[in-house]
Amino acid sequence: MISLFGRKRTGPDSVSNTMAIKQQRYETLVYAVHGDLFRYAFWLCHDRQVAEDLVQETFLRAWKSLDSLKDDKAAKAWLITILRRENARRFERKQFNLVDLDTVPVPDQQSLGLEQAMENEWLRRHMSELAEEYREPLLLQVLGGFSGEEIAEILDLNKNTVMTRLFRARNKLKDALDKDTQTRGQHNG
Structure with a gap:
């Protein structure tokens, strides 16, 4: 018309x-x-x-x-x-x-096994201790399923910067796991 x-x-x-x-x-x-x-x-x-x-x-x-x-x-x-x-x-x-953060319950922990709930709590605690520059890209990748390019676009960063931060975040979590494993080994042996 x-x-x-x-x-x-x-x-x-x-x-x-x-x-x-x-x-x-x-x-x-x-x-x-x-x-x-x-x-x-x-x-x-x-x-x-x-x-x-x-x-x-x-x-x-x-x-x-x-x-x-x-x-x-x-x-x-x-x-x-x-x-x-x-x-x-x-x-x-x-x-x-x-x-x-240690006092905030994760909503679906009751449906998980005790061991899985403990692992989730450990991971959540250690991820919350990461600096935001490492935590946010890791959360976007793990929870959101985003690629490095998508995370770079969301956070307005260079893709290489995002990939470096993801690498460092994973290494920091791995170091924390290694440290906790060594500490548990000393107390058990």
């Missing part, structure tokens, strides 16, 4: 069709990455409620700017970037009480 000024007008059917397509694209996106986003948000804040709020805000911002997402294959990285920015915004808005 053409208006008096030569512009193409969109009728009500066209608008509702466009909205339906956007809604379907959004729902597919939410369904595909919700779990990954929640896990990453929980690792960032160590609080289930805050993580849920972060994910909800992330999806709200994603809905508002969904048209700017040109490549659906980049959706997960795009959403992680939004989530990281949303997490940073919460620190701009207010101050939070600090929590000792």
Whole structure:
């Protein structure tokens, strides 16, 4: 339909069709990455409620700017970037009480065996002790499943820098494991 000024007008059917397509694209996106986003948000804040709020805000911002997402294959990285920015915004808005990470329960530990739960707790504790520059790329790789290139894009870093940080993070965890193994060996032998 053409208006008096030569512009193409969109009728009500066209608008509702466009909205339906956007809604379907959004729902597919939410369904595909919700779990990954929640896990990453929980690792960032160590609080289930805050993580849920972060994910909800992330999806709200994603809905508002969904048209700017040109490549659906980049959706997960795009959403992680939004989530990281949303997490940073919460620190701009207010101050939070600090929590000792050793006292925060991991939600699904009850369903795991005791040995697996202990290993998860050890890993979580040692990962939280890593400097943020090492911890964040490692979390994105382990929890998010991102490649070095994707992590570099998300963190706005050079790929070689990311790969070096991942290497160092793994080595620091390996050193901590070796140290704990030696300490246990001294007490048992």
